[in-house]
Every structure is written in C-alpha cells, then in structure tokens.
Amino acid sequence: QYSFKEVFxxxxxxxxxxxxVAKPLVEDLIRGKNGLLFTYGVxxxxxxxxxxxxxxxxxxxxxxxxMIFNSIGPFQAKRFVFKLDDKNGVDVQSEVEAxxxxxxxxxxxxxKTPSGKRQLDPEFADMINVQDHCRVEEVDEDNxxxxxxxxxxxxxxxxxxxxxxAPFESIKPKWNSCNTPVRNGDFVPPQSKxxxxxxxxxxxxxxxxxxxxKSTEEAFExxxxxxxxxxxxxxxxxxxxxxxHSVFIIKLAQAPLDADGDNVLQEKEQITLSQLSLVDLAGSxxxxxxxxxxxxxxxxxxINQSLMTLRTCIEVLRENQLYGTNKMVPYRxxxxxxxxxxxxxxxGKVRMIVCVNPxxxxxxxxxxxxxxxxxxxxxEVARPVDRPLCGLTPGRRLRNQAFREELSxxxxxxxxxxxxxxxxxxxxxxxFQSFPPLPSCELLDINDDQTLPKLIEALEQRHKMxxxxxxxxxxxxxxxxxxxxxxDSSVASKENYIQGKLAEKEKxxxxxxxxxxxxxxxxxxxxxxxxxxxxTATIYEEDKRNLQQELExxxxxxxxxxxxxxxLEARLQGMVTETSLKWEKECERRVAxxxxxxxxxxxxxxxxxxxxxxxxxxxxxxxxxxxxxxxEREKPxxxxxxxxxxxxxxxxxxxxxxxxxLVVPSTSTSLTKPxxxxxxxxxxxxxxxxxxxxxxxLLTHQELASDGEIQTKLIKGDVFRTRGGGQAVQFTDIExxxxxxxxxxxxxxxxxxxxxxxxxxxxxxxxxETRCSVAVxxxxxxxxxxxxxxxxxxx
Numbered sequence: 113q114y115s116f117k118e119v120f121x122x123x124x125x126x127x128x129x130x131x132x133v134a135k136p137l138v139e140d141l142i143r144g145k146n147g148l149l150f151t152y153g154v155x156x157x158x159x160x161x162x163x164x165x166x167x168x169x170x171x172x173x174x175x176x177x178x179m180i181f182n183s184i185g186p187f188q189a190k191r192f193v194f195k196l197d198d199k200n201g202v203d204v205q206s207e208v209e210a211x212x213x214x215x216x217x218x219x220x221x222x223x224k225t226p227s228g229k230r231q232l233d234p235e236f237a238d239m240i241n242v243q244d245h246c247r248v249e250e251v252d253e254d255n256x257x258x259x260x261x262x263x264x265x266x267x268x269x270x271x272x273x274x275x276x277x278a279p280f281e282s283i284k285p286k287w288n289s290c291n292t293p294v295r296n297g298d299f300v301p302p303q304s305k306x307x308x309x310x311x312x313x314x315x316x317x318x319x320x321x322x323x324x325x326k327s328t329e330e331a332f333e334x335x336x337x338x339x340x341x342x343x344x345x346x347x348x349x350x351x352x353x354x355x356x357h358s359v360f361i362i363k364l365a366q367a368p369l370d371a372d373g374d375n376v377l378q379e380k381e382q383i384t385l386s387q388l389s390l391v392d393l394a395g396s397x398x399x400x401x402x403x404x405x406x407x408x409x410x411x412x413x414x415i416n417q418s419l420m421t422l423r424t425c426i427e428v429l430r431e432n433q434l435y436g437t438n439k440m441v442p443y444r445x446x447x448x449x450x451x452x453x454x455x456x457x458x459x460g461k462v463r464m465i466v467c468v469n470p471x472x473x474x475x476x477x478x479x480x481x482x483x484x485x486x487x488x489x490x491x492e493v494a495r496p497v498d499r500p501l502c503g504l505t506p507g508r509r510l511r512n513q514a515f516r517e518e519l520s521x522x523x524x525x526x527x528x529x530x531x532x533x534x535x536x537x538x539x540x541x542x543x544f545q546s547f548p549p550l551p552s553c554e555l556l557d558i559n560d561d562q563t564l565p566k567l568i569e570a571l572e573q574r575h576k577m578x579x580x581x582x583x584x585x586x587x588x589x590x591x592x593x594x595x596x597x598x599x600d601s602s603v604a605s606k607e608n609y610i611q612g613k614l615a616e617k618e619k620x621x622x623x624x625x626x627x628x629x630x631x632x633x634x635x636x637x638x639x640x641x642x643x644x645x646x647x648t649a650t651i652y653e654e655d656k657r658n659l660q661q662e663l664e665x666x667x668x669x670x671x672x673x674x675x676x677x678x679x680l681e682a683r684l685q686g687m688v689t690e691t692s693l694k695w696e697k698e699c700e701r702r703v704a705x706x707x708x709x710x711x712x713x714x715x716x717x718x719x720x721x722x723x724x725x726x727x728x729x730x731x732x733x734x735x736x737x738x739x740x741x742x743x744e745r746e747k748p749x750x751x752x753x754x755x756x757x758x759x760x761x762x763x764x765x766x767x768x769x770x771x772x773x774l775v776v777p778s779t780s781t782s783l784t785k786p787x788x789x790x791x792x793x794x795x796x797x798x799x800x801x802x803x804x805x806x807x808x809x810l811l812t813h814q815e816l817a818s819d820g821e822i823q824t825k826l827i828k829g830d831v832f833r834t835r836g837g838g839q840a841v842q843f844t845d846i847e848x849x850x851x852x853x854x855x856x857x858x859x860x861x862x863x864x865x866x867x868x869x870x871x872x873x874x875x876x877x878x879x880x881e882t883r884c885s886v887a888v889x890x891x892x893x894x895x896x897x898x899x900x901x902x903x904x905x906x907x
Contacts, residue, residue: 114485114486116466116489126165126171126172126175130172130176131246133172133463133465134149134463135179135246137176137388138179138183138248141386141387141388142180142183142251142386143386144366144386146387146388146455147389147461148388148391148455148460148461148463149172149389149465150389150392150463150464152464152466152484152485153466153467153468153478154397154469154474155395155396157395157474159395159465159467160354162467170240173332173360173390174328175246176362177240177328177331179247179248180259180328181259181326181327181331182245183247183248183251184257187251187253187256188257188258189256189257190207190210191326193207193210193256194365194367196363199310199311200310200312200314201310201311201380201385202365202380203383204376204377204379204380204383206378207375240328240332253507253509253510254369254506254508255369256366256367256376257364258324259324259362259363260322260323260362260363260364261334261360261361262275262317262321262363263275263335263338263358263359263360264358265342266356266357266358266448266451267343267355267356267357267411268356268410269414269417269418269447270304271447271451272302273319274338274339274341274358275321275323275334275337277321305317313454314454314459315453317451331362335360338360339358354392354395355415356394356411357391357393357394357415357418357448359391360390361388362389362390363386363387364385364387364388366384367382368382369512370508372508372512373508373509373513389452389455391452393419394415395415396415396416396419396477396480397412417446418447418449421442421445421448422448422449423484424442425442426456426484426487426491427487428440428442430488430491433490433491433492433636434640436633436636441456443456464485466481466485468481804839807831807832808828808830808831810826810827810828811825811827811828811843812825821850822850822851823848823849824848826846826847826848828847829841829842829843
C-alpha cells in the first residue's frame with residue numbers, strides 16, 4: 113500500500129485536478145514565487161493528456177494560462193515595456209522606448225508575434241475554451257505585469273528550442289515534413305542549447321526563444337507551434353510515445369507604478385520575475401516490452417537514465433533532510449535535474465502528478481513509480497523569498513484613474529451647465545482677472561482717433577504687468593529650484609545614511625541567518641540523534657519487558673514445578689509408607705505362618721517323644737499308665753502349685769487378647785546385651801487390639817538348648833502408634849532364662865529291682881514331667897503354635 117496527499121479516480125475531470133494541484137502554483141506565481149509541476153509515470157499512462165487535455169476539456173496547461181490572464185488582464189503593461197536580457201534578467205523601458213521597439217520589430221521580415229485577433233487554429237480552439245473563469249482574488253493593482261513563454265525539450269540529454277524559427281535561405285538547410293532539416297539527403301541535427309547559471313544561482317537555457325504574450329489564445333498558439341516539433345514515435349506500447357522531456361516555461365514580470373500611478377517605476381531592483389515550469393516527462397519503459405531497436409533503443413536508455421538521476425537526487429535530498437547529512441546532490445548527471453536545481457534547493461514549490469495505467473502488464477513498473485512518488489513526499493526544502501520593498505502608497509492606480517475621470521468630466525463641463533451652481537474660479541481665471549480691463553473696441557466713426565490709442569495703452573499696461581509677473585515667476589522658480597536642490601541634497605544624505613544603516617542591518621541579518629542555518633543543522637543532527645536514542649531506548653525497553661515476562665513465566669514455571677515436586681514427594685512418601693506397612697504386615701503374616709508351622713511340627717515331635725517315652729517306660733512300671741500330659745488334661749482344674757523341687761518365686765501377669773497367662777520364671781536368669789536394631793516391628797493381627805491398650809511388649813521364645821535343657825528367651829520392647837493409625841513395637845532388650853534341676857539328671861545303665869525300680873521310674877517320670885510342665889503352656893489349636901508366646905504390659 114502507498115499513501116499520497118490526493119488520489120483521483122479514472123473518472124476525474126480536468127477542472128477538479130486543476131483546482132487541487134495547479135491552482136495553488138498559479139497563485140504563487142502571481143505573488144512572485146516560482147513553481148514546478150511535472151507529470152510522471154510509465155509510458156502510455158496519460159501524462160501528455162493530463163498536461164494538454166483534449167478538445168472540449170482543456171488540461172492543466174491551458175487552464176493555468178487562462179487563470180493567469182483572467183487575473184492580470186486589466187493590469188498588463190504594453191508590449192515591450194518589459195524586456196528580457198540574455199542573462200535570465202528583465203529590464204523595464206519607458207513608453208517611448210517600448211513604442212520604438214514595437215516599430216522596429218514590425219519592420220523586421222521575421223514572422224510577427226501571433227495576435228489574439230487572428231483566427232484560431234481549429235485544431236486546438238476547443239482546448240482553450242474554458243467556461244469557468246478562474247482568477248486570483250488578491251492581485252496587486254499598483255503593479256503592471258508582463259507574461260513571457262518559452263518551450264524546450266530534452267532529447268537524448270540535449271536541450272533543443274522548440275520555438276526557434278529557421279530563416280528561409282537557399283544556402284541553409286530546409287525542413288522536411290518530419291520537422292527535421294535536410295541538406296542533399298543528409299540529416300542535419302538542430303543546434304542544442306547550453307545551460308548556464310545567473311547571478312542569483314538560477315539555471316536557465318542560453319539563447320532560448322522567449323515570446324511575450326497578451327492573451328490565453330496567443331500563449332497556447334505558441335505552445336501548439338512548439339508541440340508540433342516535439343519528437344514522438346510509435347512503439348508497441350504507445351502509438352504516439354514521447355521520446356523527450358518537454359518543458360513549457362511561463363515567466364511573469366511585475367513592476368510597481370510610480371507615485372502618480374501613471375507610468376512604470378524605472379528601477380530594475382523593484383522588478384519581480386517569477387516563473388512556472390510545466391514539465392511533461394517521457395515515460396519510463398522496458399526494452400523487452402517495447403522491442404525497441406536502433407534510435408528508439410538509445411532514446412529509451414537516455415529517458416530511463418535521466419529518470420534514474422531524478423530519483424537519485426530526490427533520495428539524496430531525503431537522506432540529507434532526515435539524517436542531517438550534507439551529501440552532494442548529483443544534479444549535473446542529467447540536464448533534466450540540472451535545469452531544475454534551484455527548485456530542489458528550495459527556490460519554489462514542486463508538485464508531482466503520478467499517472468498510473470491500470471493494465472496488468474504495467475503492474476511492476478507502476479509499483480516502482482508509486483514507491484518513488486511516495487518517497488518524494490517526505491522531501492521538504494523551502495527557503496523564504498525576499499520581495500523588494502516599494503515604499504510607495506498603495507492604491508495609486510485607482511487614484512490616477514479617478515483623477516483622469518474627474519479631469520475629463522471637468523473638461524466636458526467647461527463653462528458650467530445651465531442652472532448649475534457657481535463654481536470657484538480657477539487659478540488661470542484669477543490671473544486673467546488681475547489684468548486691467550480692455551476698453552470698448554467698437555469703431556463707430558472712421559475719424560475716431562480715441563478708441564485705438566486707449567486700446568493700445570491698455571495693452572501696453574497688460575504687457576508691462578505680464579513682464580513683471582514673468583520676472584516674479586522666474587524668481588520664484590529659481591527659489592523653488594534652490595529649495596528642491598537643498599531638499600535633494602538632504603534626501604541624498606539621508607538616503608546615504610539609511611543605506612549605511614541598511615548595509616549594517618543586512619550584515620547583521622546575514623550573520624544571524626548563517627547562525628540560524630548552523631543552529632538548524634545542529635538541531636537536525638541532535639533531533640536525529642534523539643530519534644536514534646529514542647529508538648534504542650524503545651528497543652531496550654521492549655527487550656526488558658520481554659526478559660521480565662520471560663523471567664516471570666520461568667519463575668511461575670519453577671514454582672509450579674516445585675509445588676508439583678512437593679505434591680509428588682508427599683504422594684511418594686505416602687505410597688512408600690503404605691507400601692512399607694503393607695510389606696511389613698505381609699512379612700509378619702508370613703513369619704507368623706512360618707512360626708505356626710514350625711510350632712506345629714515341634715508339637716508333633718513332642719507328642720511323638722512323649723508317646724515313645726510312655727512306650728519305653730511302661731514295661732518297667734509293670735502297670736499301664738498314661739503319660740503325665742494326658743493325665744493333666746483329664747484333670748478338671750489346672751495345677752496351681754509347682755512341683756516340690758521347684759523353688760518359690762514372684763509371678764507377673766501380662767495381658768494378651770484379654771487372657772491372663774501365668775509365667776514361671778526360672779531360678780537362674782542370665783541377661784544378654786541389648787538388641788542393636790531398634791526398628792519398629794509391626795504387631796501381628798491377632799494382638800493389635802491388645803497392643804492398643806499397652807505400652808510395653810514382651811515376646812517369649814522357648815527352645816531346646818545344646819545341653820538338652822529348655823531355654824526361654826524374653827524379647828522386650830516398647831509399643832507406639834504409627835502414622836497409619838496402627839501400632840508398632842520397637843525391641844530394646846533380650847533376656848535369656850534357663851531351667852535346671854537342683855539334683856541333676858540321673859542315668860541308670862542297668863535295670864533296678866522291682867520295687868526300687870518302681871520308685872526310680874516314678875522319680876524319673878516326675879523329673880521329665882516337671883521339666884515339661886515349666887515349658888510353654890499352650891493348648892491344641894492355638895493360633896501361635898508351640899514355642900512362642902506374646903505378652904504385653906498394660907498401660
């Protein structure tokens with residue numbers, strides 16, 4: 113997308129385009145400012161049509177001419193009052209000099225300047241027939257104006273005058289139907305013009321024909337005469353393709369009237385010369401599309417080269433303006449840019465009309481054109497134009513016209529009308545009334561000799577009076593001349609003083625302007641640096657915001673990860689605890705099952721041993737007697753008294769599953785070192801309720817020692833609650849108990865006598881029974897099995 117100040121559609125009329133684009137340039141021209149208007153675009157996009165127009169609808173050029181002459185028509189100077197010199201300047205001539213110049217020009221054999229009274233060429237008559245009379249509102253009526261036009265073209269980077277007239281001579285070459293001179297069949301190119309720079313550093317074409325015109329028709333006729341000489345050619349993209357850049361220059365000279373408002377002020381410093389250049393650029397084209405060859409190819413190369421130089425100059429100006437640099441603008445690389453150097457330096461206003469062809473084939477070239485046109489909008493180079501100060505009272509022309517009208521009316525009414533009021537006598541009437549009256553001159557008699565002498569005497573008196581008045585008048589004239597000379601000398605001295613002061617002021621102003629320019633350049637440089645710093649600060653702030661956002665996101669991510677980690681740790685801890693409790697319970701269950709199995713096996717072995725002992729001891733007793741353990745089971749009540757050989761000791765009661773067990777400690781107690789492992793041992797399922805009411809735990813284990821005696825181990829521990837709501841036991845001490853007979857075991861190798869044998873057998877039986885009775889007390893079908901008892905001390 114590209115943005116422009118104004119965009120016009122395909123159905124826009126020429127008047128709307130003129131009001132927006134060209135009308136401000138014409139207003140500036142009449143106010144003494146320069147202007148440049150050129151059309152730019154690819155070949156065949158309508159540049160020439162926009163500038164020239166079509167029959168019935170004039171383009172920008174005829175509308176500009178019409179507006180100029182509508183505005184200054186009543187205030188134009190007579191022809192040749194303004195005279196252009198050869199150095200891009202203008203002189204002012206008096207009425208007499210202008211009249212002599214007109215007579216001299218009319219005597220020359222060259223063709224006369226076209227007049228507006230002549231019949232117009234029907235070829236362009238409809239183009240200048242502008243219905244709307246557009247004019248500038250504020251025109252200085254105390255100035256006189258003169259309009260000069262010239263028409264040139266830039267072809268192959270050479271400048272040619274399209275208004276140059278070739279005199280008819282037999283020696284010089286003639287011009288053929290193609291408007292090119294030939295001599296003996298050979299092509300003779302026209303003479304190119306040279307660019308020069310005047311004292312005000314403005315570029316102009318040396319020797320260019322400049323025609324003074326007095327009407328729109330006359331000016332457009334001059335343009336049309338040069339338009340016929342312009343180089344055009346037929347290409348594949350445009351049947352009438354312009355092969356050169358054409359420049360139509362309108363110069364407006366204006367000078368103030370004198371103090372009387374009658375004649376032009378004869379001072380060259382008071383003349384203001386402004387110009388408006390209307391440029392129709394040749395279209396840029398690609399040779400692969402136009403299929404140009406030979407001269408057409410060379411023309412296309414020069415056209416594209418000049419347009420490229422124009423683009424380069426605009427880009428350098430834009431770079432100098434934006435970045436405060438002072439790069440040299442390559443104006444001299446092309447005659448087109450060199451001619452309008454002063455415009456790009458700020459000596460006027462520049463307007464560009466971009467013509468775009470909506471054809472799809474021109475899409476890429478149109479994009480390049482619009483990109484360049486958009487970039488030119490950013491170039492603003494302007495310098496104030498100092499207009500000369502006249503110092504005369506405004507409204508001089510109107511006062512002079514009013515005076516003339518009043519004078520003519522007085523002359524017509526000389527003597528006064530009938531019935532009119534008496535007017536005051538003029539100075540001449542008063543002068544004649546001061547003379548002595550004349551006597552009557554009527555002669556009634558031929559012999560009258562008094563009338564003539566009286567008349568002669570009166571005339572002599574009048575003559576003497578006239579001489580006296582003449583002498584007095586001459587004296588007054590001399591006195592007045594002396595006064596005027598003194599006044600002139602005083603005025604000259606004052607002017608010299610004022611000129612000195614003005615020179616000093618101008619030097620001061622020049623120094624201040626130089627200082628202002630330096631400060632402006634410095635300001636631009638500082639603004640550029642500030643802009644760079646602002647952009648850098650913006651980039652850093654953006655990076656800072658991005659880093660802060662990234663830091664916040666990462667910190668939030670780390671917090672989420674930490675919270676997830678804590679939740680995962682808590683979950684894993686719970687899972688570990690649950691799994692450990694589960695496996696501890698499973699281990700306890702397996703150990704309990706294994707212990708039950710071993711106790712059952714041990715119990716079976718004990719039963720087998722008892723049965724074997726009963727079988728062995730039954731023949732000795734000679735009576736059938738059951739084992740002591742079976743007799744004890746048949747007894748209604750358990751034994752509460754220990755055997756006689758056993759010593760009396762203190763009993764302790766421990767509660768397990770709500771039943772009291774009587775444990776008889778041995779007479780001999782040995783205490784081993786405490787248990788090294790203090791890890792909690794989970795309670796078996798059968799004793800969890802008992803452990804809930806206890807704070808100490810005792811595990812009893814009985815086994816057969818190596819010497820054949822029964823050995824009891826008391827494993828002591830503390831009960832505490834677990835996290836899962838259960839109970840666990842931590843073992844702290846192991847106590848070993850051994851039971852021995854006070855008399856020792858008796859072994860017999862030979863069988864005794866019957867009676868004594870019966871006593872011995874009885875005592876042996878009693879010894880074995882006693883040893884068995886102080887062992888683990890349990891019943892068949894117990895959950896713990898033989899060999900183990902769990903005891904807990906209540907809280």
